[in-house]
Amino acid sequence: MKNILVIGSTGQIGSELTMKLRHDLPGGVTVAGYIPGSEPKGKLLTSGPAEVANVTNAQQIADIVDKYDIDTIYNLAALLSATAERRPLLAWDIQMNGLLNILEIAREKHVAVFTPSSIGSFGPSTPHDNTPQDTIQRPTSMYGVTKVATELLSDYYYTKYGVDTRSVRFPGLISYTTPPGGGTTDYAVEVFYAAVKGEEFICPIAPGTYMDMMYMPDALQAAVDIMRARPQYLKHRNSFNIAAMSFEPEELFAAIRKRIPSLKVRYQVDPVRQAIADSWPDRMDDICARKEWGWSHSYDLDDMVDDMIRNLRIKFGIEDPLKIKD
Numbered sequence: 001m002k003n004i005l006v007i008g009s010t011g012q013i014g015s016e017l018t019m020k021l022r023h024d025l026p027g028g029v030t031v032a033g034y035i036p037g038s039e040p041k042g043k044l045l046t047s048g049p050a051e052v053a054n055v056t057n058a059q060q061i062a063d064i065v066d067k068y069d070i071d072t073i074y075n076l077a078a079l080l081s082a083t084a085e086r087r088p089l090l091a092w093d094i095q096m097n098g099l100l101n102i103l104e105i106a107r108e109k110h111v112a113v114f115t116p117s118s119i120g121s122f123g124p125s126t127p128h129d130n131t132p133q134d135t136i137q138r139p140t141s142m143y144g145v146t147k148v149a150t151e152l153l154s155d156y157y158y159t160k161y162g163v164d165t166r167s168v169r170f171p172g173l174i175s176y177t178t179p180p181g182g183g184t185t186d187y188a189v190e191v192f193y194a195a196v197k198g199e200e201f202i203c204p205i206a207p208g209t210y211m212d213m214m215y216m217p218d219a220l221q222a223a224v225d226i227m228r229a230r231p232q233y234l235k236h237r238n239s240f241n242i243a244a245m246s247f248e249p250e251e252l253f254a255a256i257r258k259r260i261p262s263l264k265v266r267y268q269v270d271p272v273r274q275a276i277a278d279s280w281p282d283r284m285d286d287i288c289a290r291k292e293w294g295w296s297h298s299y300d301l302d303d304m305v306d307d308m309i310r311n312l313r314i315k316f317g318i319e320d321p322l323k324i325k326d
């Protein structure tokens with residue numbers, strides 16, 4: 001992994017993954033791929049090359065691969081679960097036709113491909129507790145349908161053509177750099193913004209709804225480590241369960257209130273997001289990722305809450321009230 005194209009580099013994962021790859025792998029080039037209207041800004045723009053890279057435009061992607069001698073593509077272009085329910089045809093176009101374009105280019109030009117899967121690849125008939133690596137995957141959302149199909153198509157290109165495809169099933173990702181948009185797990189990010197700014201938080205997910213979650217630094221490390229793993233140890237490829245923490249809204253709010261007691265929450269459950277959340281695992285079993293490529297997480301709930309609050313306060317120039325008292 002030396003010359004890398006990150007498609008979707010201005011999104012929640014891409015904006016941080018691009019910077020990490022540039023920092024951790026300085027010998028090559030990491031190209032920030034974006035679509036017009038979501039141009040990279042600041043350090044993301046100044047620290048390396050950027051190119052328009054629309055997954056639905058195969059020629060555009062092929063040209064970038066040739067221009068920079070790309071050997072690895074991180075294909076992060078996707079509509080998240082709630083948006084995909086509103087725009088299922090667009091979700092299919094980006095997630096499936098886009099993926100097919102990338103896999104064909106990868107086959108012709110010998111490029112490795114990472115396309116994330118998700119807890120969304122599971123459905124109501126999947127065992128919800130300790131969801132095994134290999135189990136029933138019958139999702140009921142368009143997002144889930146595309147994620148299962150992504151896993152299958154990526155494995156197909158590996159077994160049929162030898163394309164080096166690898167992936168992880170991300171939990172809900174919590175981060176402070178770029179907000180997510182249109183996901184079911186977004187509440188677990190949005191509540192931090194409300195807490196730090198002293199605003200009331202309207203929660204779209206009902207109390208008692210458990211979902212897997214992960215802090216962004218762990219997710220980024222997983223995305224790098226899986227692509228650098230020794231292939232002879234990989235029994236699975238697309239896609240590995242990875243887990244870090246599982247909580248329901250009240251547990252998260254209690255952890256935030258330990259640091260910001262004034263947090264106010266009102267529930268206004270969104271039926272679309274709630275139905276999706278109810279169909280997803282409560283917690284996944286990630287033993288295969290641990291055994292096959294040494295996956296382990298660093299952040300638990302308390303570490304993550306501390307770091308999120310500290311960084312959002314810096315981002316918004318808000319003093320820590322406890323520090324002021326000292």
Ligand code: AKB
Nearest residue numbers: 080081118183184185
């Ligand atoms: C979503 O909520 O749609 C995503 C995911 C878990 O894949 N964050």
